[in-house]
Amino acid sequence: MFFYNRENVQGKEAKALSIILPTVGCRWRRCNMCSYFDDSPSDTSIDIFGIFVQEFDNAYDEEIKKVKLFTSGSFLDPKEVDHDCAKKIISFLSEKGISEVTLESRPEYVEEDYLKELMGNNDLQIEVAMGLESSNNKILKHSINKGFTFEGFLSVSEILKKLGIKNKAYLMIKPPFLTEKEAIHDAINSAKSIEKIADVISFNPMTVHKNTLVEYLWNKGEYSPPWGWSILEILKETANLRPDIICHPVAFGRSRGPKNCKSCNREIEKKILEFSLNNDPKILDYDCDCKNEWEEELMKF
Numbered sequence: 001m002f003f004y005n006r007e008n009v010q011g012k013e014a015k016a017l018s019i020i021l022p023t024v025g026c027r028w029r030r031c032n033m034c035s036y037f038d039d040s041p042s043d044t045s046i047d048i049f050g051i052f053v054q055e056f057d058n059a060y061d062e063e064i065k066k067v068k069l070f071t072s073g074s075f076l077d078p079k080e081v082d083h084d085c086a087k088k089i090i091s092f093l094s095e096k097g098i099s100e101v102t103l104e105s106r107p108e109y110v111e112e113d114y115l116k117e118l119m120g121n122n123d124l125q126i127e128v129a130m131g132l133e134s135s136n137n138k139i140l141k142h143s144i145n146k147g148f149t150f151e152g153f154l155s156v157s158e159i160l161k162k163l164g165i166k167n168k169a170y171l172m173i174k175p176p177f178l179t180e181k182e183a184i185h186d187a188i189n190s191a192k193s194i195e196k197i198a199d200v201i202s203f204n205p206m207t208v209h210k211n212t213l214v215e216y217l218w219n220k221g222e223y224s225p226p227w228g229w230s231i232l233e234i235l236k237e238t239a240n241l242r243p244d245i246i247c248h249p250v251a252f253g254r255s256r257g258p259k260n261c262k263s264c265n266r267e268i269e270k271k272i273l274e275f276s277l278n279n280d281p282k283i284l285d286y287d288c289d290c291k292n293e294w295e296e297e298l299m300k301f
Ligand code: SF4
Pocket: 026, 027, 028, 029, 030, 031, 034, 035, 036, 037, 072, 073, 106, 131
């Protein structure tokens, strides 16, 4: 499966291709908001390289400068993508003239020797994307159950820096058990605490996935995804930080996703996507009657 989006690639807007690889999925499988791995095949004999080449050939056009590989887990986990297969994929992309590739991983699979092997003599810029979610260890442990600490993230970030690999960090907007106001503060504080470490910060506003603790709380009326206003506030407050700031909300305006009101959902989503291309905070100026409701919610706690 593949899809496209437009993003900032090495300083210029370009077309990016995302390919989902059918690996066995994440080994951790315990984050409170995630059930991505439910769709992962259990078959370990799938020819991942063959599928990658097939998807790439079907999707490729000359406008594509960046490729993002998703596995619903960690590309760098050898149980998901074995080392030979990963090396073949990187060499293939380099030969095709792709300038940048993004690989997702949990920090425990980021190993210096393996990354050196992967990089080989290729010109391809590698970006490793890690789901840090928050820089607050209490939130990582109790709200998200992430299974690693902020310090763990910092220590593998040193390896990426040493090797000239780009560091992309996902930060969650509104983990469970946080009020709207606490969630805004957490996202802004987390971004500030990795300002000198990450090259790209991608904010992920929560969507309610099936069969998760978040879905259980949401069904009981004890959790709701963030307001669009909260996302705008976080983007405004972080727009001037050193890393590129991006946010591509999923299911915006739907019941399981982040939202404002029916009359402004589409416009707010458009502004968030536009901001992600140029980080100009002026794009985020907007008003709608539902802002009062959001402000009232912030005053309660
Ligand atoms: S969020 Fe990432 S690390 Fe956590 S269970 Fe899902 S795939 Fe695994």
